[in-house]
Amino acid sequence: MAAAQGYILAIDQGTTSSRAILFDARGASVASAQQEFPQIFPASGWVEHDPEAIWRSTLATIKACLAKAGVEAAALAGIGITNQRETTVVWDRASGKAIYNAIVWQDRRTADLCAALTRDGHTVEVQARTGLLIDSYFSATKIAWILDHVPGARAEAEAGKLAFGTVDSFLLWRLTGGKVHATDATNASRTNLLDIHTGDWSDDLLTLFKVPRAGLPEVKDSAAAFGITDPSLLGAAVPVLGIAGDQQAALVGQACFTPGMMKSTYGTGCFALLNTGGQAVISRNRLLTTIGYQLDGKRTYALEGSIFIAGAAVQWLRDGLQIITSASDTGPLAEAAADEEDVYLVPAFTGLGAPYWDSAARGALYGLTRKTGRAELARAALEAVAYQTRDLLEAMQADWPSAQSGETVLRVDGGMVASDWTLQFLADLLAAPVDRPVILETTALGAAYLAGRQAGIYPDLDGFASAWARDRRFTPAMPEAVRARKYAGWKDCVRRTLSA
Numbered sequence: 001m002a003a004a005q006g007y008i009l010a011i012d013q014g015t016t017s018s019r020a021i022l023f024d025a026r027g028a029s030v031a032s033a034q035q036e037f038p039q040i041f042p043a044s045g046w047v048e049h050d051p052e053a054i055w056r057s058t059l060a061t062i063k064a065c066l067a068k069a070g071v072e073a074a075a076l077a078g079i080g081i082t083n084q085r086e087t088t089v090v091w092d093r094a095s096g097k098a099i100y101n102a103i104v105w106q107d108r109r110t111a112d113l114c115a116a117l118t119r120d121g122h123t124v125e126v127q128a129r130t131g132l133l134i135d136s137y138f139s140a141t142k143i144a145w146i147l148d149h150v151p152g153a154r155a156e157a158e159a160g161k162l163a164f165g166t167v168d169s170f171l172l173w174r175l176t177g178g179k180v181h182a183t184d185a186t187n188a189s190r191t192n193l194l195d196i197h198t199g200d201w202s203d204d205l206l207t208l209f210k211v212p213r214a215g216l217p218e219v220k221d222s223a224a225a226f227g228i229t230d231p232s233l234l235g236a237a238v239p240v241l242g243i244a245g246d247q248q249a250a251l252v253g254q255a256c257f258t259p260g261m262m263k264s265t266y267g268t269g270c271f272a273l274l275n276t277g278g279q280a281v282i283s284r285n286r287l288l289t290t291i292g293y294q295l296d297g298k299r300t301y302a303l304e305g306s307i308f309i310a311g312a313a314v315q316w317l318r319d320g321l322q323i324i325t326s327a328s329d330t331g332p333l334a335e336a337a338a339d340e341e342d343v344y345l346v347p348a349f350t351g352l353g354a355p356y357w358d359s360a361a362r363g364a365l366y367g368l369t370r371k372t373g374r375a376e377l378a379r380a381a382l383e384a385v386a387y388q389t390r391d392l393l394e395a396m397q398a399d400w401p402s403a404q405s406g407e408t409v410l411r412v413d414g415g416m417v418a419s420d421w422t423l424q425f426l427a428d429l430l431a432a433p434v435d436r437p438v439i440l441e442t443t444a445l446g447a448a449y450l451a452g453r454q455a456g457i458y459p460d461l462d463g464f465a466s467a468w469a470r471d472r473r474f475t476p477a478m479p480e481a482v483r484a485r486k487y488a489g490w491k492d493c494v495r496r497t498l499s500a
């Protein structure tokens with residue numbers, strides 16, 4: 001039984017839903033609550049969220065979670081926040097109201113601006129400082145777009161009347177009753193504005209992207225005293241002690257603390273992060289360099305590969321093609337697919353992410369015959385996840401040769417890892433073991449760990465890492481010749497799908 005004052009509440013504010021999960025002093029999850037909120041698509045390629053919907057759903061899930069557990073807010077030792085990254089909110093400091101909807105990470109409205117900055121030759125400088133490419137995925141051009149499209153906003157921002165932030169900053173502002181404007185280094189590293197080598201906003205980049213410094217939050221460690229919640233919200237003042245972007249929180253939750261350790265999260269999309277220790281490895285293969293976590297002022301870096309479509313391809317089989325009724329149908333169907341049918345799905349529904357970064361590419365199916373049926377399509381959707389992961393792994397190994405020394409083990413999480421078939425194929429195709437942990441809520445666990453460490457109730461990194469437990473290891477069993485033939489087939493299909 002956990003001691004009083006020993007609970008940690010993790011807020012996981014995701015792209016499609018807000019969740020709250022309560023952990024006890026031993027790090028076991030006690031209760032959770034989840035609420036979806038609407039996606040807003042005002043134009044082709046635009047994706048927005050109503051910041052009030054983000055806030056309302058977050059607050060409602062915190063309250064529902066505590067009520068389910070029968071735990072009072074006064075028993076919380078701290079709150080950890082993890083969040084969809086890059087999504088940008090600009091709000092008025094006086095009223096606390098957003099001046100425009102949140103522009104979501106998937107939103108492509110600033111693609112032309114990014115293309116112009118790329119044409120003007122800024123990529124090398126931006127990548128050297130931020131570890132990122134110039135892309136509308138990141139926050140900087142989203143902030144500038146809002147300042148240039150909401151009447152009067154730019155002048156107000158320059159006068160310090162507006163605050164900008166990623167979702168963590170906005171939630172922190174609301175939770176503290178408008179008292180604290182801060183973020184953590186992992187979220188800051190997704191903006192295109194942070195110099196990841198110094199950990200501070202870069203004046204040169206602020207000038208390049210036309211973002212006034214006056215609007216930016218203070219950048220803190222991922223485990224820090226961020227602020228105290230307004231007692232009127234939860235009935236007690238609770239310290240916010242941890243913040244990390246959701247993929248970095250999963251890196252922490254998977255205890256990937258040693259250079260060379262790697263996790264991959266398979267939800268709607270897939271995000272693979274490889275810990276490179278204190279070394280910010282700048283990619284020559286179009287991966288992202290990002291801050292994995294910052295503790296006690298020390299930055300740990302990661303190489304990241306982002307794939308836009310993973311489980312979303314399974315959703316497409318269910319909701320678009322309507323050839324399955326549930327995501328879990330795909331495993332048995334893949335098992336039953338005909339061996340001789342080499343069907344490939346290149347799921348470029350919204351373009352291709354790392355390492356291709358081709359936003360104009362569109363999805364394609366290859367190798368269809370009259371024998372192709374739902375089983376082969378289901379298998380192709382699951383296989384696509386593994387092929388894309390191998391693309392990322394190869395790019396990581398090319399960027400950072402240390403990733404090749406020793407055995408690469410991939411720790412996996414996210415909704416898709418319920419599929420044993422997918423994980424076996426992943427191990428086969430990577431020729432590397434794939435480990436599924438007992439605790440699959442790794443993102444929330446990571447945020448809780450950061451807060452619990454700061455509160456002094458959770459162990460140090462080594463202690464936390466030794467508590468990580470494996471549910472199952474998937475070991476490669478595919479003959480090398482089959483692996484090579486299948487992957488070569490995928491590379492050929494990608495080549496035929498790229499837009500230029």
Ligand SMILES: Nc1ncnc2c1ncn2[C@@H]1O[C@H](COP(=O)(O)OP(=O)(O)O)[C@@H](O)[C@H]1O
Nearest residue numbers: 267268311312314315327328414415416418419
């Ligand atoms: N058994 C399964 N086999 C294959 N895909 C699955 C299975 N269960 C869930 N998924 C996929 O996992 C995704 C949901 O994962 P989740 O981590 O909840 O995503 P997100 O956090 O991005 O919303 C969905 O796209 C769903 O299609």
Ligand SMILES: O=P(O)(O)OC[C@H](O)CO
Nearest residue numbers: 014015084085105246247
């Ligand atoms: O909210 P998720 O889980 O889809 O994650 C979104 C990522 O953080 C975007 O970079």
